[in-house]
Amino acid sequence: MAKARTLYDKIWDDHAVDMQPDGTGLLYIDRHLVHEVTSPQAFEGLRMTGRKVRQPGKTLAVVDHNVPTTDRRHGIDDPESALQVETLAKNAAEFGVEYYSELDMRQGVVHIVGPEQGFTLPGMTIVCGDSHTSTHGAFGSLAHGIGTSEVEHVLATQTLIQKKAKNMLVKVNGQIPAGVTAKDIVLAIIGKIGTAGGTGYVIEYAGEAIESLSIEGRMTVCNMSIEGGARAGLIAPDEKTFEYIKGRPKAPKGDDWDKALAYWKTLHTDADAYFDKVIELDAANLPPIVSWGSSPEDVVSVEGVVPNPKEIEDENRRQSKFRALDYMGLEPGTKITDIKIDRAFIGSCTNGRIEDLRAAAAVIGNHKVASHVSAMVVPGSGLVKEQAEEEGLDVIFKEAGFEWREPGCSMCLAMNADKLAPGERCASTSNRNFEGRQGHKGRTHLVSPAMAAAAAIAGHFVDIRDWTAN
Ligand SMILES: CC(C)[C@H](C(=O)O)[C@@H](O)C(=O)O
Numbered sequence: 281m282a283k284a285r286t287l288y289d290k291i292w293d294d295h296a297v298d299m300q301p302d303g304t305g306l307l308y309i310d311r312h313l314v315h316e317v318t319s320p321q322a323f324e325g326l327r328m329t330g331r332k333v334r335q336p337g338k339t340l341a342v343v344d345h346n347v348p349t350t351d352r353r354h355g356i357d358d359p360e361s362a363l364q365v366e367t368l369a370k371n372a373a374e375f376g377v378e379y380y381s382e383l384d385m386r387q388g389v390v391h392i393v394g395p396e397q398g399f400t401l402p403g404m405t406i407v408c409g410d411s412h413t414s415t416h417g418a419f420g421s422l423a424h425g426i427g428t429s430e431v432e433h434v435l436a437t438q439t440l441i442q443k444k445a446k447n448m449l450v451k452v453n454g455q456i457p458a459g460v461t462a463k464d465i466v467l468a469i470i471g472k473i474g475t476a477g478g479t480g481y482v483i484e485y486a487g488e489a490i491e492s493l494s495i496e497g498r499m500t501v502c503n504m505s506i507e508g509g510a511r512a513g514l515i516a517p518d519e520k521t522f523e524y525i526k527g528r529p530k531a532p533k534g535d536d537w538d539k540a541l542a543y544w545k546t547l548h549t550d551a552d553a554y555f556d557k558v559i560e561l562d563a564a565n566l567p568p569i570v571s572w573g574s575s576p577e578d579v580v581s582v583e584g585v586v587p588n589p590k591e592i593e594d595e596n597r598r599q600s601k602f603r604a605l606d607y608m609g610l611e612p613g614t615k616i617t618d619i620k621i622d623r624a625f626i627g628s629c630t631n632g633r634i635e636d637l638r639a640a641a642a643v644i645g646n647h648k649v650a651s652h653v654s655a656m657v658v659p660g661s662g663l664v665k666e667q668a669e670e671e672g673l674d675v676i677f678k679e680a681g682f683e684w685r686e687p688g689c690s691m692c693l694a695m696n697a698d699k700l701a702p703g704e705r706c707a708s709t710s711n712r713n714f715e716g717r718q719g720h721k722g723r724t725h726l727v728s729p730a731m732a733a734a735a736a737i738a739g740h741f742v743d744i745r746d747w748t749a750n
């Protein structure tokens with residue numbers, strides 16, 4: 281009988297063009313996403329050696345990190361960002377790659393754009409010079425970030441040299457309580473396994489709670505796999521996945537759809553497949569989560585207090601957590617709900633999809649953003665923005681005092697005009713809270729969209745389970 285395999289094993293086997301005795305493989309790559317930050321040298325490398333893009337139809341380029349999120353019809357003011365964006369436009373045109381400019385409705389954060397266009401499909405190998413490529417694993421694909429030299433390799437050959445990772449299962453059991461979201465689940469997982477817990481593994485997320493998530497929620501979970509150290513995260517595709525994909529511009533049609541569907545239905549882990557590491561979590565016990573430090577593993581329940589690192593045995597670790605407290609300007613024992621914020625950011629490839637904006641808008645009611653808080657909502661793509669406007673969410677946000685912006689990475693990272701000032705504290709729906717991530721000396725607290733919106737209104741963190749939109 282054939283050996284029982286995990287979903288990761290199956291996708292790997294279906295794409296390995298060559299395997300060396302030491303476990304190094306050459307993988308065929310189905311989809312390559314390209315953005316302005318990690319592609320200039322790769323295209324330059326092709327140019328210098330007179331090579332072409334091997335399969336331009338399997339490559340999609342979009343600008344996201346450097347674009348301003350204010351009106352950009354009249355160009356980009358910052359010369360460095362303008363050059364970065366212009367370079368991608370030129371490279372895409374020269375090498376025959378489809379490109380969504382900052383003025384294209386389909387533009388947005390690359391990891392929101394791929395699924396939206398049906399470019400991301402189950403069972404595929406998907407790469408991008410960006411660590412949050414793991415997002416696409418929500419469709420049951422093997423998706424991960426690559427470095428710039430690998431971007432060049434994939435452009436030139438449509439293959440990638442890889443060593444196979446180990447298999448890890450993260451099983452989230454039980455029903456997700458009201459007020460708790462995919463973001464809280466993934467923050468809780470990282471809190472439990474630590475930022476190195478997934479190192480060397482591809483994580484498969486499974487269990488009742490994961491199955492009950494929408495596709496958007498599954499993307500939020502897979503997105504942050506990298507924050508748990510994993511190479512990639514994936515979820516077996518099901519009816520919800522197929523439903524999401526059907527009819528998207530680049531999804532297979534007619535006979536091709538039927539054939540694809542038949543294959544996609546085989547994409548699940550066999551009953552007796554072996555996982556090198558298994559973690560279980562009960563969703564029913566999860567509270568809304570807030571990060572307190574400068575690592576995504578520094579998380580605590582919204583009902584809790586800022587922890588005291590003095591009990592940590594390992595000296596290096598203890599010191600790094602004290603440093604985090606100092607950076608964040610927090611005292612151990614402070615109630616999370618007593619922490620005041622200056623800014624709120626709702627957006628990013630973690631939480632910039634329509635469902636996230638709906639969740640944030642739903643807590644507003646007649647409330648207004650607190651007078652000392654500046655808050656912004658940045659749709660993940662032009663299509664998310666259009667959908668939100670059709671539903672009137674933009675009006676709800678603007679009337680409450682939130683800024684309504686153009687799509688892009690925005691304040692998820694300080695690579696464009698959206699930044700925190702030194703010392704500013706932000707409730708953010710993004711995925712990273714490293715020192716300086718949202719601006720020099722900026723202080724980031726990672727939360728779900730509803731928690732960020734409620735904090736913007738209250739002026740401090742609140743337990744969303746006690747909140748009423750009046
Ligand atoms: C700029 C890019 C290479 C980077 C990444 O790889 O993730 C960015 O998207 C991030 O989120 O830090």
Ligand code: SF4
Pocket residue numbers: 344345389390391410412628629630688689692693710711
């Ligand atoms: S939104 Fe943030 S995490 Fe996502 S690709 Fe952009 S910078 Fe990276």
